[in-house]
Amino acid sequence: MWRRIRRRWGLLALALLLFAAAGCGGGGNAGGAGESAGGSDKPLENVRVVLDWSPNTNHTGLYVARDRGFFAEQGLEVEIIQPGEAGADQMVASGEVEFGVSYQEAVTLARTNDVPIVSIAAVIQHNTSGFASPAEKNIKTPKDFEGKKYGGWGSPVEEAVIDSIMQEDGGDVGKVEFVNVGDTDFFTAVKRDVDFFWIFYGWTGIEAELRGEALNMVWLTDYSEKLDYYTPVLATSEKLIREKPDLVKKFVAGAAAGYKFAIDNPEEAADVLIAAEPDLNAELVKASQKWLGAKYQDDAPRWGEQKLEVWKNYAEWMADHGVLEGEFDPEAAFTNAFLPE
DSSP states (O other): OHHHHHHHHHHHHHHHHHHHHHOOOOOTTTTEEEEESTTOSSEEEEEEEEOSSSOOGGGHHHHHHHHTTHHHHTTEEEEEEOOTTTOHHHHHHHTSSSEEEEOHHHHHHHHHTTOOEEEEEESSSSOOEEEEEEGGGOOOSGGGGTTOEEEEOOOHHHHHHHHHHHHHTTOOGGGOEEEEOTTOOHHHHHHHTOSEEEEEIIIIIHHHHHHTOOEEEEEGGGTOGGGOOOOSEEEEEHHHHHHOHHHHHHHHHHHHHHHHHHHHOHHHHHHHHHHHOTTSOHHHHHHHHHHHGGGTTTTSSSTBOOOHHHHHHHHHHHHHTTOOOSOOOHHHHBOOTTSOO
16 A cells, blocks of 8 residues: 555656646635535535545544534535545645645645645654565664665655665665565565565554564664654645635544544544445454554644644755755645644
């Protein structure tokens, strides 16, 4: 799942300049009529939120907010959709949808290309990703990457991240073989093609636990605080913030209630996601939700809170490693203004 999600970041670079040239479009479906909430005669306002990829436990709070009525309490009828080939960031930037699930790195890249999307809430407080390998391969530190094959999707950021953490451990990235494995899943690739992979532990790592397959993890955050960025985030456009700030506030309030429910009631929240997306592996959803529930808010004073230093740190890291060009204003890239008190 990680590689397929991250590949969309690579595709984003191809589309951003087109959006910048064309300018952001209108406000999507905001303002449409739905069923009334709480017996009120006032119709619900229809809005759409696009996921970054296929439904998973990063998205549970959105499903809970929709199906347990937290969005309706805010006067919203929210449709959750998948991005297709366009990608969530492009759909938000163009105004095709009002909200989307994105990543700090994607928002940063977009804004350096004059595409004004804004992060309005951090879904998870700390980076839960890292490089995973079967335990029998004995890859325990970044230096152990030497002489090994890395399975990725062909983005420059992969080599930059691996290089940076190998330097911290005295390793040489030139001794790593990079293999583009496309959409091959982790469990197939590490048995057949490669030695290690970049994963979200909360999904693929938990799946490995359920399979009884022991992993070694090299966590990004163990080697650089600048890699402790927000992934994923909820995003919208500057246009919607400017023209419909009340709508943004209502959406964030509903989402916050949904994620708070998932934090307090992980089993019930998992059931909501499973009911909404029955093709998912129910055992994996439940185990993932239990692991991830405490990670949503973690040490933040409230769910969704973002820190300026996190945005500064990662942008500096991107610039230092040659994966960020152009001017970037971290203060304009995110806001906490719409979070409930």
